[in-house]
Amino acid sequence: MASYLIGLHAGLGELGAIAFLWVLIEMMSPTPERVKRAKIVALIGVIALFLSWFVGGYYYVNTYGNEVKPIIKGGPQPWSHLIFTETKEHVFLFLPFLGILNYAIIRKYEKELVKNKNISSSVRMISLLITILAFGMALMGYLISSGARSALEVLA
Amino acid sequence: MNIKALGISTKLTILLITIMTILGELNSKFKDFLTGLTGHHWTAKGLISLIFFILIYLLFNKASSKKEDIKKVITVVMWYSIVSALIIFLFYIYEFFA
Numbered sequence: 001m002a003s004y005l006i007g008l009h010a011g012l013g014e015l016g017a018i019a020f021l022w023v024l025i026e027m028m029s030p031t032p033e034r035v036k037r038a039k040i041v042a043l044i045g046v047i048a049l050f051l052s053w054f055v056g057g058y059y060y061v062n063t064y065g066n067e068v069k070p071i072i073k074g075g076p077q078p079w080s081h082l083i084f085t086e087t088k089e090h091v092f093l094f095l096p097f098l099g100i101l102n103y104a105i106i107r108k109y110e111k112e113l114v115k116n117k118n119i120s121s122s123v124r125m126i127s128l129l130i131t132i133l134a135f136g137m138a139l140m141g142y143l144i145s146s147g148a149r150s151a152l153e154v155l156a
Numbered sequence: 157m158n159i160k161a162l163g164i165s166t167k168l169t170i171l172l173i174t175i176m177t178i179l180g181e182l183n184s185k186f187k188d189f190l191t192g193l194t195g196h197h198w199t200a201k202g203l204i205s206l207i208f209f210i211l212i213y214l215l216f217n218k219a220s221s222k223k224e225d226i227k228k229v230i231t232v233v234m235w236y237s238i239v240s241a242l243i244i245f246l247f248y249i250y251e252f253f254a
Contacts (some may be wrong), residue, residue: 053202061196079252086248089198090177091241094170097209101166101233104157105226122230129234133241 005059010141012052016095017134019045020102023084024127027120032148035113039106046099049134053096060089068148075151080143088140095133102126161216163229167236169209174240176201178247 019041026038064085072081102123109119180187180197190200 046213057199057202061199065196082252083245086251087241087245090173090244091203093202093205094237094241097166097169097205098233098237101159101162101230104162105159105230108157108159109226118227122226125234126230129237133237152168 003059003063005055006141006145007064009013009052009056009059010138012048013134013137013141016045016052016099017131017138019048020130020134022101023106024103024131027124027127030114030120032114035106035110039103041109042099042103042106045130046096046103049099053092056092070121071151071155072104072144072147075147075154077147077150080147083086084140084143084147088137088144091133091152092137095130095137098126098130098133106152158217158224159212159224159226159229160224161213161219163211163233165213165245167233168212169205170233170236170240172208173201174243176204177244181247181251 022041023038025044026034026041030038069085071082072078072085105119105123105126106113109116113120113123176186176190180190180201187197190204192199193200194203
């Protein structure tokens with residue numbers, strides 16, 4: 001039942017989260033070099049979030065729904081699917097769009113970011129939101145895995 | 157890039173995802189309609205969101221002013237994101253206990 005796609009999905013999602021955490025830190029005291037780095041890291045974050053979406057989506061549609069979901073729903077922690085999978089699969093969809101917005105701001109205002117505190121604080125805020133949401137996805141992923149494990153223990 | 161248009165596109169896409177999510181749970185015909193589009197309701201939601209995001213950006217890219225208040229754009233998008241995520245989470249908690 002365990003699939004390498006889960007690890008790949010989680011790894012890419014974490015990469016996205018860490019990338020935007022990195023952007024947040026670079027924007028705490030922006031210099032031209034830090035802004036340049038933040039722009040590259042934000043682009044990596046956006047790509048990672050999109051790849052995580054596609055890999056996770058492939059696994060969710062082709063494996064999870066048929067093999068894992070019925071086991072969790074029949075196990076001792078059905079809430080892990082009914083609350084957390086359902087929330088995760090939909091709130092996750094916000095992340096790539098928030099990432100694009102963040103990257104676009106850094107790219108467009110690359111030169112102003114060093115002096116304009118309004119823009120740098122905006123980039124920090126959106127980076128923090130992306131980081132919290134993405135790590136929230138990881139937490140929900142853990143709860144879903146825990147629901148699957150507890151169901152398998154009952155079956156064993 | 158027009159950040160004002162991108163902000164409008166982001167907040168409306170988040171709103172659309174939230175509406176499709178809840179409507180899909182409350183109305184089986186709507187969920188079946190989404191499933192009929194791509195074979196799975198979740199894939200349809202993702203694809204519709206992506207197309208909607210691009211279309212709304214293109215629409216507002218022409219219409220909106222070039223004067224951008226980045227702080228305002230981000231504050232609005234953040235509120236949409238936080239409230240929408242909470243609505244989805246609380247909706248599924250309610251569904252579980254109902």
